[in-house]
Amino acid sequence: MSKKQPKGVGFALRGINTEQFATFPDLYDEDKDVLFWQGYEYGADPDSHFVGVLTEYRFAHGETPFLTIKISCHFEVIIDAWKEMLSEDEQSITLDPGFLGHLLMLTIGTCRGVLHAKTENTEFNQYLLPAINVAELITEPLTIEFKGERSE
Known part of the structure; x- marks a missing residue:
């Protein structure tokens, strides 16, 4: 069981990556209905105390996307806040919905600007x-398990 998360989590945006961007003009038809798809992923690096948020969006006609974008933002969490989120066995962190939603909101806004x-x-x-109402998307804490070897 992780410790109680502090009310305000200190963090800083340390990186933005455009993981994918593509337009397919030949597949676009302004007269067809447009479907919108969204996806989100989260990760954490215990050695650097970073939390990563990846957002992906597609605009499509049916199953055929004509515009796709995937952006990741990387946030460094201050050590005291990181320790509060860290599990007792130090193999995972648990992010509360408010903090996670805030990071997602920043990443969505960044993606909007890049788009x-x-x-x-x-x-x-x-x-x-x-x-996008992130409060509706994120209603539960998220535990991120650390994978692989860690440097000490």
Whole structure:
């Protein structure tokens, strides 16, 4: 069982990566219905005290995407806050919904900006990420198990 998480978790954004971005103009048809798909992943590095959030979005006609973007943000958590989230056996951390939602919200906003910058002055610029209520997406704490060898 992890310790109680502090009310405010100190952290800093330390990295942004565009993991994937693609447009497929030949597959795009402005007269067809557009479907929107979203996905999220989380990870943690116990050695650097980083939490990573990956967001992925696709705009598609049926199963055929014509616009896809995947962005990751990497957040460094201050050591005292990290220790509060760390399990007793130090093999996992548990993030409360408020903190996790905050990181996801920052990553979604970052992705929204990258999407705009990459599609500016193209026909795809009309496709914006919608407002996403992260409080509805994240209602439970998330435990992230550490994998692999750790440096001491």
